[in-house]
Amino acid sequence: MPSPVVRTAGIVRWSGTAGAVTVSATGTGPVRLRISYTRRDGDAGVARTLREETRTLRGSTAYTSEVAHDPGDVACGERAYLGLVVMTEPAAGNGPQVSEVAVHGPACPAAPTPSRSTASTSDPTPTPTPSPYVTGSATVPSGSSRPASPTSDPPDDSPPQTFRRPTDGFSPQPSLERLLPASPSAEQDGPEPAPDPHVENEPWDGG
Numbered sequence: 001m002p003s004p005v006v007r008t009a010g011i012v013r014w015s016g017t018a019g020a021v022t023v024s025a026t027g028t029g030p031v032r033l034r035i036s037y038t039r040r041d042g043d044a045g046v047a048r049t050l051r052e053e054t055r056t057l058r059g060s061t062a063y064t065s066e067v068a069h070d071p072g073d074v075a076c077g078e079r080a081y082l083g084l085v086v087m088t089e090p091a092a093g094n095g096p097q098v099s100e101v102a103v104h105g106p107a108c109p110a111a112p113t114p115s116r117s118t119a120s121t122s123d124p125t126p127t128p129t130p131s132p133y134v135t136g137s138a139t140v141p142s143g144s145s146r147p148a149s150p151t152s153d154p155p156d157d158s159p160p161q162t163f164r165r166p167t168d169g170f171s172p173q174p175s176l177e178r179l180l181p182a183s184p185s186a187e188q189d190g191p192e193p194a195p196d197p198h199v200e201n202e203p204w205d206g207g
Helices: 116-122 184-188
Strands: 006-014 018-025 031-041 048-057 062-068 079-089 097-104
Touching: 006 079, 006 097, 018 031, 018 079, 031 062, 048 062
Parallel strands: none
Antiparallel strands: 006 018, 018 062, 031 048, 031 079, 079 097
């Protein structure tokens, strides 16, 4: 029996794991149906073939065939594109048919949130430290004076004495003259006293 002419091939249903295809021919002769299942991960992924099937259709001019395949799980937070490719021999008048659906993986679990107690112990409140550069004057208790150094001499309350260098024509300090004895020559150099008319001077005989 000669092979019929395949008018059309089509995909009437496809979910990524299951679907149905149709074929229309001019005669009841055998028609070879070729089916491929593909998958690509992500928008920039490259499609790869997961499985291929071949079926022979005969005895009618219109066919509907169910298809199914498990492409595997999709990772959390990811997206995969699952495809179905249908071709016939002889080739259908409308050429190969392709259908592709996007399947999303489950949501990823949320990251654990640190508890309030953990947050409080991980960031303790800093304790202020006294600065070593703080300056200030010491406070002396009232009613007391600053003690003198044990190695210092007692204070001298007497007024300072001024000593002048002696020069020609000046006599020693008056305070020093009072300490000097009267000079005998000073008594001899003075004017002789007048004789007392009431005193008679008698010669001294040495006896």
